[in-house]
Amino acid sequence: MQIGVYGLGRFGSFWASMLARHPFSSDAKVVGYSRSNHKLPFGVEAVSEDEVLSSDILFFCVAISSFEDVLKRVSSRIKKGAIVLDTCSVKTYPTMWMQNNLNKDEYCLIASHPMFGPDSAKNGIKGLPIVLCKISEDERYTLIKDYFVRIGLDVLEMTPRHHDKEAAYSQGVTHFVGRTLSELGMCPTPIATQGYKSLMTIVEQTCNDPITLFYDLQKYNPYAKEMRLSLQVAIEKVLNTLAEQEGDH
Numbered sequence: 076m077q078i079g080v081y082g083l084g085r086f087g088s089f090w091a092s093m094l095a096r097h098p099f100s101s102d103a104k105v106v107g108y109s110r111s112n113h114k115l116p117f118g119v120e121a122v123s124e125d126e127v128l129s130s131d132i133l134f135f136c137v138a139i140s141s142f143e144d145v146l147k148r149v150s151s152r153i154k155k156g157a158i159v160l161d162t163c164s165v166k167t168y169p170t171m172w173m174q175n176n177l178n179k180d181e182y183c184l185i186a187s188h189p190m191f192g193p194d195s196a197k198n199g200i201k202g203l204p205i206v207l208c209k210i211s212e213d214e215r216y217t218l219i220k221d222y223f224v225r226i227g228l229d230v231l232e233m234t235p236r237h238h239d240k241e242a243a244y245s246q247g248v249t250h251f252v253g254r255t256l257s258e259l260g261m262c263p264t265p266i267a268t269q270g271y272k273s274l275m276t277i278v279e280q281t282c283n284d285p286i287t288l289f290y291d292l293q294k295y296n297p298y299a300k301e302m303r304l305s306l307q308v309a310i311e312k313v314l315n316t317l318a319e320q321e322g323d324h
């Protein structure tokens with residue numbers, strides 16, 4: 076049983092090492108492929124592109140904005156009958172791209188979004204949420220779901236649209252605020268309150284991720300623009316309330 080991770084960037088390396096530390100089965104080996112020379116996590120074997128595509132279970136861990144092109148280029152070389160999952164932080168477009176490029180009767184297609192990464196899982200993965208969207212009517216979906224439950228993750232099943240709506244107003248707004256506060260130049264201070272320290276953590280965690288993730292979250296989530304406008308309206312409402320208060324003087 077070969078588990079493949081296509082793309083070993085910040086998230087892909089983390090995901091490959093997570094899969095190596097939590098074996099899918101007693102005969103499972105984890106292999107990884109990356110265009111560039113990333114440091115390979117312990118327990119993960121570096122292989123060629125063709126080799127990773129011959130995996131029984133294949134996770135794509137590439138940037139949202141490259142996923143469609145990667146699929147177009149490699150789909151004909153993916154092992155027939157494989158279980159194929161994406162791990163993108165948005166779900167509507169990646170699901171569509173998988174459906175358009177891979178026959179859902181020939182492959183077991185699953186859209187997934189682990190709602191954590193190297194920073195948020197540094198103390199372990201127990202209890203952390205992962206979203207699954209079933210694309211193919213294939214009984215092997217349960218194998219994957221059961222595996223995630225077995226290793227302690229909180230599996231949440233929903234449609235890609237539902238995920239994207241929720242994520243725009245949770246992860247999307249967090250990254251937007253993190254990047255905006257970083258622009259403000261927030262820095263540590265000896266008089267930092269707990270609240271300020273929490274904000275600093277948000278800035279650090281969101282800015283640790285590649286800038287491409289930020290742009291992709293905002294561009295490829297169909298609800299992100301609406302979220303940003305709502306945020307702008309909320310800020311203006313608070314500013315107007317303050318202006319009214321000042322008018323009382």
Ligand SMILES: O=C(O)C(=O)C[C@]1(C(=O)O)C=C[C@@H](O)C=C1
Nearest residue numbers: 164189190191192193194195196
């Ligand atoms: O833990 C981290 O390093 C993360 O940045 C994880 C994080 C996030 O917190 O927004 C980033 C991308 C994934 O889609 C899920 C979660």
